Amino acid sequence: MAVVRWDAAQAAAALAAAALVLQQQALEQQPFLLVGGQQLAPYAHSPQSRAILQLPGVDVVFIMGRIRPAQIGSHRPSYINAVLIQSRGVRPVRPCVQCTNRLSPFPECRHKPGHFGGACGNCKWPDRGSHCSLWTADINEEEDVVELSSDDDDDLQIIPVGAAAQNPIQL
Ligand SMILES: [Zn+2]
Numbered sequence: 001m002a003v004v005r006w007d008a009a010q011a012a013a014a015l016a017a018a019a020l021v022l023q024q025q026a027l028e029q030q031p032f033l034l035v036g037g038q039q040l041a042p043y044a045h046s047p048q049s050r051a052i053l054q055l056p057g058v059d060v061v062f063i064m065g066r067i068r069p070a071q072i073g074s075h076r077p078s079y080i081n082a083v084l085i086q087s088r089g090v091r092p093v094r095p096c097v098q099c100t101n102r103l104s105p106f107p108e109c110r111h112k113p114g115h116f117g118g119a120c121g122n123c124k125w126p127d128r129g130s131h132c133s134l135w136t137a138d139i140n141e142e143e144d145v146v147e148l149s150s151d152d153d154d155d156l157q158i159i160p161v162g163a164a165a166q167n168p169i170q171l
Pocket residue numbers: 095096097098099100108109110120121122123
């Protein structure tokens with residue numbers, strides 16, 4: 001009769017491996033936004049958005065249920081720019097104070113120095129970039145400002161890239 005010897009070290013290693021697989025599965029089940037390429041081009045309207053959009057990016061994971069398609073579809077600049085920050089950004093040495101307290105909607109604090117004041121995507125999402133502890137006010141970047149030339153009146157015309165200035169497409 002074969003005797004199977006209980007090997008504590010081996011059992012622990014097997015458990016650890018199983019835990020790792022579970023962790024990996026949990027990670028793989030995290031929903032993500034396919035935005036590593038130029039998918040957000042139709043949503044990036046400001047010069048700041050277009051500048052960060054041009055950088056190489058990755059797809060963006062988010063916490064289940066925290067982002068709805070309609071929110072991206074709303075074109076709200078803080079949503080779009082938050083996703084772009086997550087996609088183009090890096091992990092700071094330490095997460096910002098706000099993310100340390102509560103991570104949402106993204107499971108990771110990421111920021112892109114030189115863009116949006118270096119604020120992280122989680123703070124940018126509710127348009128609170130200037131409250132992010134990573135925010136650096138000396139970078140001359142304002143929130144999305146649509147610049148109007150001096151002879152513009154109150155009628156805001158959005159001129160898509162490629163449209164001639166004298167023949168704008170009115171949205
Ligand atoms: Zn953060």
